[in-house]
Amino acid sequence: MKRTLAYYAVALKDDLEEYCKDVLKEHGITRSQLYYLLHIVQNPGCSPGQAAQALHADAGHTTRTIDKLVAAGCVRRHRDKEDRRTVALYSTEKGQALYDRVKSLFCAWDEERMQTLTQEEQEVLMRVLEKVMQTHPGFEPISICLLYTSPSPRDSTSS
Numbered sequence: 159m160k161r162t163l164a165y166y167a168v169a170l171k172d173d174l175e176e177y178c179k180d181v182l183k184e185h186g187i188t189r190s191q192l193y194y195l196l197h198i199v200q201n202p203g204c205s206p207g208q209a210a211q212a213l214h215a216d217a218g219h220t221t222r223t224i225d226k227l228v229a230a231g232c233v234r235r236h237r238d239k240e241d242r243r244t245v246a247l248y249s250t251e252k253g254q255a256l257y258d259r260v261k262s263l264f265c266a267w268d269e270e271r272m273q274t275l276t277q278e279e280q281e282v283l284m285r286v287l288e289k290v291m292q293t294h295p296g297f298e299p300i301s302i303c304l305l306y307t308s309p310s311p312r313d314s315t316s317s
Contacts (some may be wrong), residue, residue: 160203164288169270169312173267173271174264174267175189177263177267178192178263178264178267180292181256181259181260181263181272185230185231185232185256186230187226187227187230187256188226190219190223190261191223191226191227191230191232191313193213194209194213194220194223194227194233195227195232195233195249195253195256195257196246196257197209197212197213198227198233198247198249198253199249199253200252202247202248202249203236203246203247203248204246204247205244205246205247206221206224206247207219207220209224209247224247226251230252231250231252231253232249232250232252232253232256233247233248233249233250233253234247234248234249234250235247236248305317
């Protein structure tokens with residue numbers, strides 16, 4: 159039976175989530191909450207509406223998720239003094255530390271999964287995946303890991 163792109167996309171997503179589950183459990187947050195935290199760290203001062211739009215989620219789910227991140231001490235809300243309806247979201251030190259830890263995990267996962275490929279194969283794979291993503295205009299996945307620019311992923315450094 160021929161395997162599809164969807165099969166591989168789901169398998170890789172599941173593998174990445176399994177790879178990170180212990181760190182998330184240790185910090186008491188879920189995968190869904192992690193994606194919100196990633197967005198907030200990368201877009202400090204974003205509104206809940208902007209986070210919902212970026213993550214393709216509804217307002218109710220977004221509010222509940224942000225409430226949980228606030229309760230976990232990873233995110234703080236800042237209300238505008240002049241317009242109390244305006245809320246900006248920021249990560250806390252704890253949220254930033256978790257982001258940094260997950261970033262290193264994501265990069266390590268990339269390196270482990272790509273280690274059997276040559277540099278040329280890695281570059282081809284990334285070009286093909288970017289081309290596939292162009293068929294979904296307006297969808298921008300959250301980026302957390304730097305692209306590899308050295309001859310070998312193991313030689314790259316993440317920041």
